[in-house]
Amino acid sequence: MECRAKRSNNKNSTSRWTYICRNIEMIDSKKIPVAAFHGDLDEMVPYGYDYPFTMIGPGCKLLFNKMYGSSTIVERLLQNGIDKSKMYTLYNMHHSPHVDEGRELNEIFYYIQDCMDPFFKDITANPETTTDGNSFFINDINATDITWQVDGGIILKSSGNGINVAWFGNAPEHKVYASGLMRGTGFLSEFNVNKK
Secondary structure (H helix, E strand, O other): OOOOOOOOOOHHHHHHHHHHHHOHHHHHHOOOOOEEEEEOOOOOOOOOEEOOOHHHOOOHHHHOOOEEOHHHHHHHHHHOOOOOOEEEEEOOOOOOOOEOOOOOEOHHHHHHHHHHHHHHHHHOOOOOEEEOOOEEEEOOOOEEEEEEEEEOEEEEEEOOOEEEEEEOOOOOOOEEEEEEEEOOEEEEEEEEOOOO
């Protein structure tokens, strides 16, 4: 199955990104964590601060200005206290290492996908929870719009921030999921329950 991103016809979108790559100070006021994946041998977009399109040779210095690449941008975010930003250097890789020569997704694509799950979990809200194995509760009073789901059992009682569960003895697994909002940020909590 081929997966292609939709090309944006919005020139403002492209020009904003170009502006950030040339004026790193623009991100100083931003508080949004970034996960960047970049091949350290990329010749189209510099990994650090350098000229783009270096594969055309010295002429790139005549045609283009230096720009900030992923490692420099993430370094700046970390210096500004956006400590959940992450730089994933793809060593000995060029531009678009997530697709092979036939433009098919490869193992690097799935590596990126696997790295994004913990990154998103780390940057979303993480409310304090308690359980005794049958009762589950989100302790944070700022948690709202909570939705509960149970695998291997049934919810007997729900009171917004908490539930009581009856477990099926023959179920292959027993899990509880809670999702909702906390101070405007989404969260997903998962409980694995050992039933013997």
